[in-house]
Amino acid sequence: QKEVEQDPGPLSVPEGAIVSLNCTYSNSAFQYFMWYRQYSRKGPELLMYTYSSGNKEDGRFTAQVDKSSKYISLFIRDSQPSDSATYLCAMSPPGGSYIPTFGRGTSLIVHP
Amino acid sequence: GAVVSQHPSWVICKSGTSVKIECRSLDFQATTMFWYRQFPKQSLMLMATSNEGSKATYEQGVEKDKFLINHASLTLSTLTVTSAHPEDSSFYICSASNAASGGLKNIQYFGAGTRLSVL
Numbered sequence: 001q002k003e004v005e006q007d008p009g010p011l012s013v014p015e016g017a018i019v020s021l022n023c024t025y026s027n028s029a030f031q032y033f034m035w036y037r038q039y040s041r042k043g044p045e046l047l048m049y050t051y052s053s054g055n056k057e058d059g060r061f062t063a064q065v066d067k068s069s070k071y072i073s074l075f076i077r078d079s080q081p082s083d084s085a086t087y088l089c090a091m092s093p094p095g096g097s098y099i100p101t102f103g104r105g106t107s108l109i110v111h112p
Numbered sequence: 113g114a115v116v117s118q119h120p121s122w123v124i125c126k127s128g129t130s131v132k133i134e135c136r137s138l139d140f141q142a143t144t145m146f147w148y149r150q151f152p153k154q155s156l157m158l159m160a161t162s163n164e165g166s167k168a169t170y171e172q173g174v175e176k177d178k179f180l181i182n183h184a185s186l187t188l189s190t191l192t193v194t195s196a197h198p199e200d201s202s203f204y205i206c207s208a209s210n211a212a213s214g215g216l217k218n219i220q221y222f223g224a225g226t227r228l229s230v231l
Contacts, residue, residue, distance in 0.1 A: 032218040043118065043205045043222035044156070088155070092218040099146065100220060104155035 003027050006089055006103030015112050019076040023089035023103045026070065030091040033065050034100065035074045038086045047087075048074070079110045115139050116208050118223025125196055126231055133191045133226045135206030141186040142208035146220065147179070150203045159204075162189040196230045203227050 006023045013019055021035075031052055036044035048063045050056045056063045062075040072091070076083055086107050090100040115138040125131050135145055145162040160181050161169045168181035178200075180192040189208075193200055207220040 034219060036222070041203065041225065041227060043116075043207075043225040046114075046219065046221060049219055090220070094218070098218060099158065099161065100218060102156050107153075 003101050004089065004091060004103045006106055008104055008106060010107040010109055012109040012111065013079055015079060015081060015110055017079050017110070019079050019083070019108060019110075021074040021076075021087050021089075021106050021108070023072050023091075024070055025072070025091060025101075027091075027093070027101075028067075028070070029093040030101075031094045032092045032100070033063070033072050034090040035061075035063055036088045036090060037083075038088060038105065040085075044088055076108075079108075081110050081112055084108055084110050114210060114219075114221045116206065116221045116223040118206050118226060120226055121224060122227045122229075124229045124231065127197050128195055131193045131196055131228060133193075133204055133206070133228075135189045135191070135208070135223050137187045137208045137210075137221075140208075140210040142189075142210065143186060145183060145189040145206055145208045147181060147189075147191050148205045148207065150205060150225075152203075156205065193228065196228070198230045201228055201230045 004025045034049040035047045037047050038044040050063050053065045053067045060077045064073040086105040088105040089103040092098040092100040117136045143164045147159045148156040158171050159174045162181045162183040164183045170176045183189040205225040207222040
């Protein structure tokens with residue numbers, strides 16, 4: 001079992017839909033949880049990060065962490081065609097010496 | 113803040129030549145930078161961790177003599193692909209974490225990536 005599991009998709013939704021992207025993990029030491037967006041042939045762009053459990057909201061994006069279930073989610077409200085990209089989750093234990101473990105990414109397609 | 117600049121964005125070279133890719137943290141100091149390789153529709157593959165002022169740490173299976181990494185300052189790391197061959201063609205991405213950000217050192221900020229095509 002990989003440390004971080006993420007369904008590669010593709011996930012295809014109509015414009016305006018609410019999108020739910022998810023990752024599961026096995027390492028209970030993970031405390032930092034990040035979501036990146038990667039457009040084709042570009043580097044990943046940090047969307048949001050959370051520390052420990054709870055929710056965090058930024059505009060149309062909400063990140064949710066459920067440590068008891070080892071499950072994290074990214075919700076996108078009112079999805080737009082410009083949201084079409086690959087979304088990668090990443091996570092790490094606390095302490096600056098740890099390199100984040102990345103999921104393989106979920107490809108999202110928002111069609112007009 | 114937390115901008116990482118990578119260049120060139122695209123390079124085409126002949127087989128047997130060497131190619132240097134630069135990664136700069138523009139508005140923060142990065143004691144550690146990372147180099148990744150990504151094949152089409154696949155996830156990031158960590159190649160090496162670049163430490164300022166010391167030798168890079170390479171992941172298993174990555175040839176250190178093939179992929180030379182230099183991290184001479186707190187804002188610059190370079191990756192040189194030596195004697196490049198067509199199988200080295202790929203998308204290379206660097207990232208950096210902010211040394212001064214306390215617990216947020218775990219957060220990585222990525223460059224835009226370099227597409228290498230070896231003919």
